[in-house]
Amino acid sequence: MEVVEPVEPQSLKKLSFKSLKRALDLFSPTHGQLAPPDPESKKIRVNYKVNAEYGGIKGATDQPSRQTSSATPDTQQAGPSNALALPGPGGSKDPQKGGSQNALVVGPSMPSTAPNDHGFPSKSTAIISASGSSERNFSTSALMERMPSKWPRPVWHAPWKNYRVISGHLGWVRSIAVDPSNTWFCTGSADRTIKIWDLASGVLKLTLTGHIEQVRGLAISNRHTYMFSAGDDKQVKCWDLEQNKVIRSYHGHLSGVYCLALHPTIDVLLTGGRDSVCRVWDIRSKMQVHALSGHDNTVCSVFTRPTDPQVVTGSHDSTIKMWDLRYGKTMLTLTNHKKSVRAMAPHPKEQSFASASADNVKKFNLPKGEFVHNMLSQQKTIINAMAVNEDGVMVTGGDNGSMWFWDWKSGHNFQQAQTIVQPGSLDSEAGIYALTYDVTGSRLISCEADKTIKVWKEDENATPETHPLNFRPPKDIRRF
Numbered sequence: 001m002e003v004v005e006p007v008e009p010q011s012l013k014k015l016s017f018k019s020l021k022r023a024l025d026l027f028s029p030t031h032g033q034l035a036p037p038d039p040e041s042k043k044i045r046v047n048y049k050v051n052a053e054y055g056g057i058k059g060a061t062d063q064p065s066r067q068t069s070s071a072t073p074d075t076q077q078a079g080p081s082n083a084l085a086l087p088g089p090g091g092s093k094d095p096q097k098g099g100s101q102n103a104l105v106v107g108p109s110m111p112s113t114a115p116n117d118h119g120f121p122s123k124s125t126a127i128i129s130a131s132g133s134s135e136r137n138f139s140t141s142a143l144m145e146r147m148p149s150k151w152p153r154p155v156w157h158a159p160w161k162n163y164r165v166i167s168g169h170l171g172w173v174r175s176i177a178v179d180p181s182n183t184w185f186c187t188g189s190a191d192r193t194i195k196i197w198d199l200a201s202g203v204l205k206l207t208l209t210g211h212i213e214q215v216r217g218l219a220i221s222n223r224h225t226y227m228f229s230a231g232d233d234k235q236v237k238c239w240d241l242e243q244n245k246v247i248r249s250y251h252g253h254l255s256g257v258y259c260l261a262l263h264p265t266i267d268v269l270l271t272g273g274r275d276s277v278c279r280v281w282d283i284r285s286k287m288q289v290h291a292l293s294g295h296d297n298t299v300c301s302v303f304t305r306p307t308d309p310q311v312v313t314g315s316h317d318s319t320i321k322m323w324d325l326r327y328g329k330t331m332l333t334l335t336n337h338k339k340s341v342r343a344m345a346p347h348p349k350e351q352s353f354a355s356a357s358a359d360n361v362k363k364f365n366l367p368k369g370e371f372v373h374n375m376l377s378q379q380k381t382i383i384n385a386m387a388v389n390e391d392g393v394m395v396t397g398g399d400n401g402s403m404w405f406w407d408w409k410s411g412h413n414f415q416q417a418q419t420i421v422q423p424g425s426l427d428s429e430a431g432i433y434a435l436t437y438d439v440t441g442s443r444l445i446s447c448e449a450d451k452t453i454k455v456w457k458e459d460e461n462a463t464p465e466t467h468p469l470n471f472r473p474p475k476d477i478r479r480f
Contacts, residue, residue, distance in 0.1 A: 316342075
């Protein structure tokens, strides 16, 4: 009787490695080798395709050797095209006899619609031979029509240029709002003042004092002669612009207030702050209607809409929440971002909005909050502000002074501008804190860390010829 040797106790890790090695030894000799083609199925496929699609050009195979020999090595290495592999002469069933000389070449009369490496249609011809059994049969992939990219082509936009620099604040300029009449705009600063400027000339009209910390949020009502401001001093103030003084204060925030928005149709004010709550205020009675709580960190961006979801908030907890204003409850939470959502911008015409964080700029549909797509480039900086105009030009402003312009429809980044600090400032003070378009969407105003306000407009002399559109559709979107 044979003596059974005792089994040596082995750890789970060692057994796993043994199993992996066994699997590798088993499959590695054939790894990378394709299964041999089946001549019968290949013949059926080719005959079917020839009869269905290439019946009219079968005469092109009368002189295959001359066409093949005239083809240079360059054409043999061209990208995928509609070339057809056929069996050997006389309909031979043996692929070896046909050699590599029998191929149907698609000539200039049938340009290939296949995109090349750059994503554009290629008109080159390619020869795909019906070679021996060791090679894979590419005839079906060659015959299959390559779909052009479905990604929308961007609209051409003129590049934007800075034409005015306004200085006057003594601290970082943190917030901005444009009057609905489009004659003046106001800015809030770390110097604790709110300044009102003439939009056409850039001249200072008025300075309002009252906050005891930097002014982080501003909004101007289009229904009343009121302006609203919020700051790091936990205060939310309502200013009467006929008397130029504070007529109401809204108390309740437990820490600094970072963002502020006015509801477009009802007399409701929304403020978000470091206490992780977005508070809803009745403008007239100064009462807090709701405390929209649910975020785990600072609420740093908010916008409102006339229809549900009427309130959308972004937070440092990297989520976006949509709120039911009637009940003060969360309707939906979007967790697409990985970093703080410091800026959001609704499109003025479409039912959609964009949100920006350090990882990406993303586009969402409303009201359901479906994710549409990422913008096609990454700014690779903290994005503090963004704005969109009716022409579909979106702009994002970064902490490093970069200002990127995007085509809304396609997500193509068509311009990358870098703000220049005013003389006497440090290079590190090239930061953009707030952005807004005027009412017409033809002027862009940026608030910056070098204590200036810069006004931008489109370059009138630019044309699609002087500034061509350098667009490549994303590779991973293309499909057969």
